[in-house]
Amino acid sequence: MRSTSSVSRRFTTAAALSAIVAASSVVIAAPVSAVNPNQDITSLTTTLPAMHPGQTAWVSTLWRGASKDADSFRMTATSSGASISYPTNTASYSSLWGSSTLSASATDFAALKVTVNDSVTQAITITLTVNYDLHQNNGNSNTTPKTQTLQVSLPVTVVSGPAITALTTTLGPVANGTTTWQQFSVRGEKPGVTSLTAQVSAPAGITIAYPAGKTDTSPSQLSTLNVGTTDYFAFQVTVGPNVAAGSYNLTVTMTYGSSQTQTAVVPLSVT
Amino acid sequence: MKSRSTAVVSVVLAVLGGAACGSSYTPSAAARHAFVEARATALCKVKTQSFSDEHALEVAYTSSQHANISDRDTRALKKKLEKDQALREEISTRVTTLCA
Numbered sequence: 001m002r003s004t005s006s007v008s009r010r011f012t013t014a015a016a017l018s019a020i021v022a023a024s025s026v027v028i029a030a031p032v033s034a035v036n037p038n039q040d041i042t043s044l045t046t047t048l049p050a051m052h053p054g055q056t057a058w059v060s061t062l063w064r065g066a067s068k069d070a071d072s073f074r075m076t077a078t079s080s081g082a083s084i085s086y087p088t089n090t091a092s093y094s095s096l097w098g099s100s101t102l103s104a105s106a107t108d109f110a111a112l113k114v115t116v117n118d119s120v121t122q123a124i125t126i127t128l129t130v131n132y133d134l135h136q137n138n139g140n141s142n143t144t145p146k147t148q149t150l151q152v153s154l155p156v157t158v159v160s161g162p163a164i165t166a167l168t169t170t171l172g173p174v175a176n177g178t179t180t181w182q183q184f185s186v187r188g189e190k191p192g193v194t195s196l197t198a199q200v201s202a203p204a205g206i207t208i209a210y211p212a213g214k215t216d217t218s219p220s221q222l223s224t225l226n227v228g229t230t231d232y233f234a235f236q237v238t239v240g241p242n243v244a245a246g247s248y249n250l251t252v253t254m255t256y257g258s259s260q261t262q263t264a265v266v267p268l269s270v271t
Numbered sequence: 272m273k274s275r276s277t278a279v280v281s282v283v284l285a286v287l288g289g290a291a292c293g294s295s296y297t298p299s300a301a302a303r304h305a306f307v308e309a310r311a312t313a314l315c316k317v318k319t320q321s322f323s324d325e326h327a328l329e330v331a332y333t334s335s336q337h338a339n340i341s342d343r344d345t346r347a348l349k350k351k352l353e354k355d356q357a358l359r360e361e362i363s364t365r366v367t368t369l370c371a
Contacts, residue, residue, distance in 0.1 A: 044318070044366065044367070044371040045318060048321075049319060049320055049321040051321060056323075057321035057322060057323060058321060058322040058323070058324065058325060058327070058328045059321050059322075060317040060318055060328070061318075062314060062317075062318050062366065062371070064363050064366075064367075065359070065363070087325060088325065097332065103353075103356075103359060104356050104359070105356045105357075105359040105360040105363055106352075106359040106362070106363065107314055107359075107362060107363040107366050108314075109314060109317050109318065111317070111325075111328060113325075114321075228323060229323065
């Protein structure tokens, strides 16, 4: 009886101790597992968003902080298949969005402006070099700058359709006997759309005029329509008083590069 | 004696003032969850998309960071981000799950 009681007490005591140890482990383990154990910052980016040949776009690389703050973060990039530039405020490198410090366990991003070369037809590699300071103890209280070099992939998809996409699908409405300015919007899909101009032809009774009395119209911003950018042509439409209400097709002929042409038909609503 | 009373009153006012400003305010778990989700979503957005210019990137990131929580919760959680490594870790872990 005594023995049983003793065993029972020991078991109870052991169980209680185990429970306390287990509880202590949970309490002690929780903060350790709740923070990033990494000793160095790490890139979360292996592949950038896909782009087209000739396209210019801003892309971002994600960075995850180490177990201590990383100060003075600077990233530069190079590629044989693209040209790279950086945010206006830093000019020669990219910093992080929040600041130049990647706080312990935080995730932040650094952006790059990438222009894919016109001749590229497949994925390109971008080499990233990041410099930062983890203030590791090197024995003499000095800072310890670190450098990482890594490569990320940027998929490139070649556009198989036309070089220019017409974004305007209808024009007007224009009342007969009146004159109005119209805008025809386009987006560049392929590189090489330089010296771009447009001429518009219309059915009888509808006359077209161009800005400044010219014989054609140019894009409002640049004569080159870069890949992925939008612009518009402006032209004046005069609908004669005898033109009946209805829909009339206008043909827009766009000329670019070495005399390449592309046409688009857009209906004009007359009231 | 007068200066001692003034000091005591100042301390009391400072403590009360701090409480009134919400220095000890702790957002709810739901608010914290929504905050983490919005931050992670914003980071994933800039990771997976390209943007025509810097402004478009900025707009996309800042608008995605907006969580449907009170201004008080937002202020408190933004402040916590500066000191609370566990909160930053939660966001980083969510980013990994969402898009890394």
